[in-house]
Amino acid sequence: MSAVDNPILTIESLSVKLPKGADRSHALGGVSMAIAANEIVCVVGESGSGKSVMANAIMRLLPGEVAIDGGRVLFEGKDLASASNTEMRRVRGAGIAMIFQEPMTALNPLRTIGDQIGEMFEIHTELSKSEIKARVLALLQDVRIPDPAQAARAYPHELSGGQRQRAMIAMALALDPRLLIADEPTTALDVTTQAQILKLIKELQSRRNTAVLFITHDFGVVAEIADRVVVMQHGKVVEQGAVKDVLTNPQHPYTQQLIAAVPPLTAPPPRALSDDIILDLADVSKTYRNGGFLGRGVRVTHAVKSVSLKLPRGATLGIVGESGSGKSTLARCIIRLIDPDGGSIVLEGKDWAKLTRDEVRRETRHIQMVFQDPFASLNPRRKAGDLVAQGPIVHGTPRVQAVAQAKELFRLVGLDPSAIDRFPHEFSGGQRQRIGLARALALKPDVLVADEAVSALDVSVQAQVLKMLHELRERLGLSIVFITHDLRVAAQICDLVAVMKDGEVVEHGLAGEVFGNPQHAYTKALLASIPGGDFARSRKPITA
Amino acid sequence: MRILSLAGRRLAASIPTLFLILIGVFLLLQFAPGDTVDAMMAQMGGGDAATARELRKFYGLDLSIPMQLGNYLWRLIRLDLGFSSIYGKPVATVILERLPPTILLMTASLSFAFFFGLLFGVIAARGVNKWPDTLISTLGLVFYATPSFWFGLMAIVVFSIYLQWLPAGGFEDIGAVQTGFGRTIDIALHLILPTLTLGLIFLAIYLRIMRASMLEVLNLDFVRTARAKGLDETRVVVRHVLRNALLPMVTLIGLQAGTMLGGSVVVESVFSLPGLGRLAYESVVQRDLNTLLGIVFVSALLVILVNFLVDLLYARLDPRIQAEA
Numbered sequence: 001m002s003a004v005d006n007p008i009l010t011i012e013s014l015s016v017k018l019p020k021g022a023d024r025s026h027a028l029g030g031v032s033m034a035i036a037a038n039e040i041v042c043v044v045g046e047s048g049s050g051k052s053v054m055a056n057a058i059m060r061l062l063p064g065e066v067a068i069d070g071g072r073v074l075f076e077g078k079d080l081a082s083a084s085n086t087e088m089r090r091v092r093g094a095g096i097a098m099i100f101q102e103p104m105t106a107l108n109p110l111r112t113i114g115d116q117i118g119e120m121f122e123i124h125t126e127l128s129k130s131e132i133k134a135r136v137l138a139l140l141q142d143v144r145i146p147d148p149a150q151a152a153r154a155y156p157h158e159l160s161g162g163q164r165q166r167a168m169i170a171m172a173l174a175l176d177p178r179l180l181i182a183d184e185p186t187t188a189l190d191v192t193t194q195a196q197i198l199k200l201i202k203e204l205q206s207r208r209n210t211a212v213l214f215i216t217h218d219f220g221v222v223a224e225i226a227d228r229v230v231v232m233q234h235g236k237v238v239e240q241g242a243v244k245d246v247l248t249n250p251q252h253p254y255t256q257q258l259i260a261a262v263p264p265l266t267a268p269p270p271r272a273l274s275d276d277i278i279l280d281l282a283d284v285s286k287t288y289r290n291g292g293f294l295g296r297g298v299r300v301t302h303a304v305k306s307v308s309l310k311l312p313r314g315a316t317l318g319i320v321g322e323s324g325s326g327k328s329t330l331a332r333c334i335i336r337l338i339d340p341d342g343g344s345i346v347l348e349g350k351d352w353a354k355l356t357r358d359e360v361r362r363e364t365r366h367i368q369m370v371f372q373d374p375f376a377s378l379n380p381r382r383k384a385g386d387l388v389a390q391g392p393i394v395h396g397t398p399r400v401q402a403v404a405q406a407k408e409l410f411r412l413v414g415l416d417p418s419a420i421d422r423f424p425h426e427f428s429g430g431q432r433q434r435i436g437l438a439r440a441l442a443l444k445p446d447v448l449v450a451d452e453a454v455s456a457l458d459v460s461v462q463a464q465v466l467k468m469l470h471e472l473r474e475r476l477g478l479s480i481v482f483i484t485h486d487l488r489v490a491a492q493i494c495d496l497v498a499v500m501k502d503g504e505v506v507e508h509g510l511a512g513e514v515f516g517n518p519q520h521a522y523t524k525a526l527l528a529s530i531p532g533g534d535f536a537r538s539r540k541p542i543t544a
Numbered sequence: 545m546r547i548l549s550l551a552g553r554r555l556a557a558s559i560p561t562l563f564l565i566l567i568g569v570f571l572l573l574q575f576a577p578g579d580t581v582d583a584m585m586a587q588m589g590g591g592d593a594a595t596a597r598e599l600r601k602f603y604g605l606d607l608s609i610p611m612q613l614g615n616y617l618w619r620l621i622r623l624d625l626g627f628s629s630i631y632g633k634p635v636a637t638v639i640l641e642r643l644p645p646t647i648l649l650m651t652a653s654l655s656f657a658f659f660f661g662l663l664f665g666v667i668a669a670r671g672v673n674k675w676p677d678t679l680i681s682t683l684g685l686v687f688y689a690t691p692s693f694w695f696g697l698m699a700i701v702v703f704s705i706y707l708q709w710l711p712a713g714g715f716e717d718i719g720a721v722q723t724g725f726g727r728t729i730d731i732a733l734h735l736i737l738p739t740l741t742l743g744l745i746f747l748a749i750y751l752r753i754m755r756a757s758m759l760e761v762l763n764l765d766f767v768r769t770a771r772a773k774g775l776d777e778t779r780v781v782v783r784h785v786l787r788n789a790l791l792p793m794v795t796l797i798g799l800q801a802g803t804m805l806g807g808s809v810v811v812e813s814v815f816s817l818p819g820l821g822r823l824a825y826e827s828v829v830q831r832d833l834n835t836l837l838g839i840v841f842v843s844a845l846l847v848i849l850v851n852f853l854v855d856l857l858y859a860r861l862d863p864r865i866q867a868e869a
Binding site for chain 2 (some may be wrong): 061090097102105107108109119120124155157168171
């Protein structure tokens with residue numbers, strides 16, 4: 001493997017065994033790599049590639065049944081794979097520190113931030129209470145949390161996602177570790193927050209000369225932050241090298257395939273749009289009220305503030321925004337899963353905002369939704385075919401015919417028709433999202449509302465599903481409302497884009513114009529925050 | 545401040561509950577055949593209808609049921625529990641005399657069950673599916689499946705009759721008049737067996753809940769964070785897992801306070817303790833409506849008080865509980 005000068009951490013043909021009955025015998029099979037001081041190495045791979053297992057194996061934090069069964073992990077001349085538990089505890093936190101994907105669950109909800117950061121000093125040093133307190137404040141200042149003194153007293157739920165991740169980073173860097181392992185630290189964050197956290201990690205790393213092992217699935221992040229890249233597939237390293245070489249001139253077919261699947265930021269050439277407006281939203285509003293007793297102390301959240309949008313027949317309207325922007329509330333209003341407070345939602349001449357519950361149930365076959373989480377949105381106790389056939393049966397199609405249709409739909413979305421007798425857990429994530437799509441299409445809707453429909457999928461699977469949506473749109477003449485937080489995905493599939501912030505549409509127009517020549521400051525900020533933006537813009541759009 | 549406002553709202557919410565319980569019990573008892581006067585007449589060896597009528601008038605039993613209920617509630621608001629015709633004393637006095645043994649018994653059993661349930665739950669979860677876990681879980685199942693009166697009787701047979709270590713029943717030794725420390729020891733000795741008897745079932749429940757809750761929390765992300773910080777296993781459990789795992793246990797205490805009062809009827813009978821449970825049983829048999837309602841009132845107050853304390857404790861343990869939520 002490529003030689004690294006003065007490595008801090010060297011992994012030599014490390015292999016990790018999985019328990020019996022897993023889909024493969026080894027999570028890692030002979031992985032070798034090294035990290036030098038003061039460099040950021042990104043480990044890239046899709047889910048199941050073993051990248052997180054590697055991070056946990058270095059720290060010896062593998063779950064009970066999973067164990068290292070070969071190879072060495074050399075850190076400062078010591079082999080961590082065979083170190084005793086006591087030695088290992090001295091390395092954890094002080095020598096190698098770790099940050100995790102989900103900053104909400106990675107912090108103890110019942111203890112204050114300051115207490116949890118201070119614990120690092122309590123275990124590894126002899127500092128007094130007041131010294132620890134001062135150090136914690138300095139650390140929180142270092143990661144630029146607004147009002148560090150208050151943040152130290154706060155509980156995790158009182159901070160925002162970005163602030164929590166900053167606190168995690170402060171905790172990890174407390175003892176100036178030689179190596180920082182970051183396991184997808186920005187995946188759960190909004191794009192603008194992600195950009196800030198990436199900048200912070202890079203800046204702290206260069207100031208403190210920490211080596212960073214950064215695990216991610218996102219080549220945009222790689223382009224943004226990495227010095228070197230290690231590409232993993234099925235528990236093996238398939239390619240590693242300097243970031244420039246790997247991104248511009250990938251050698252291994254898997255790397256080429258992964259990079260090709262990264263959605264570029266340039267929109268495909270605009271299509272001719274129909275003048276016939278199929279869905280017309282005018283002044284749709286939704287306000288949540290909670291708390292309060294007899295009208296006192298009510299908290300009012302304006303989730304959607306008088307949104308007006310038009311969807312031409314056969315077009316795709318992208319609604320993009322960060323979490324809390326009201327895009328999902330808007331989607332739920334459109335299909336009347338929740339009732340809007342005001343405005344009109346006119347679909348084929350009928351105002352959905354004013355239909356009664358019964359009418360909505362009857363009309364619902366005209367508009368269908370695909371949900372984000374392909375794991376949670378399918379009933380695990382029912383067969384895939386039943387889930388797809390259920391809709392038509394409820395709307396009066398005879399059972400035999402509905403099942404035949406389900407088979408046909410399975411073929412349409414690229415699944416084996418004989419798979420209708422299998423249960424959801426027997427499918428992979430991408431296949432499940434196809435089932436979700438087949439379920440929505442079973443009622444032959446005119447409008448499909450896709451709420452973050454590809455966000456939970458790996459990038460290569462995401463590309464496949466997007467391509468399929470492209471094809472289905474052409475073949476079935478579907479009109480799609482596509483909700484996403486990922487501007488790169490929106491750029492790929494949408495004809496029209498609306499950018500939402502705090503419940504309002506701040507900018508909308510043709511995708512090419514919004515992305516190519518953004519007018520609103522927020523749109524500009526969003527576009528600037530996309531990790532590896534230059535890399536994404538340099539690439540040609542792939543059209544189906 | 546957060547906790548005070550929470551406390552205030554919880555207390556306000558429990559007042560309607562209290563009245564609903566009282567009204568419900570009052571009406572229910574009206575359906576039972578016979579009243580206090582019937583029971584008194586039976587004790588006196590019978591009497592003529594005129595005496596019965598006079599007695600009924602004296603105790604206000606000749607009024608319509610809504611009037612009786614209204615009278616009762618009005619007296620309750622003035623904290624007057626009425627007069628027990630069977631005991632010949634005000635109900636409040638009767639209940640106050642019988643309250644200490646029950647409260648002592650409940651507190652002792654609850655503490656015993658909570659402490660050992662917690663301890664064994666942690667031990668079982670630390671060695672999940674190994675022999676300590678199997679042993680503890682099996683014992684827990686045995687305790688849970690065995691009726692408490694049987695436990696009580698067997699404990700008397702073994703510890704009081706065969707080994708003669710502990711007294712077989714009663715609240716204190718009546719023969720020797722003791723004061724101060726000696727009396728405390730005496731009462732404590734008398735309460736050991738009832739406490740164990742009443743506590744074992746609850747111990748089994750707490751043990752299972754604690755074990756499950758520990759296992760769940762041990763799998764959470766922040767436990768991995770704690771390990772990644774370099775904490776040893778003991779500190780991981782004590783500082784990060786325990787408090788999180790305690791939350792369901794604390795909820796359970798509130799839910800089971802009522803069950804425990806019910807269980808104390810049996811245990812007080814087996815060990816002939818002069819407590820609230822036995823008083824309740826006797827007043828049902830003797831149709832002593834005033835005393836019975838008084839007991840219901842006091843028990844409901846006790847349960848509400850325990851739940852109130854549990855709510856406060858929970859809010860103290862979990863900063864995520866918002867005063868306004």
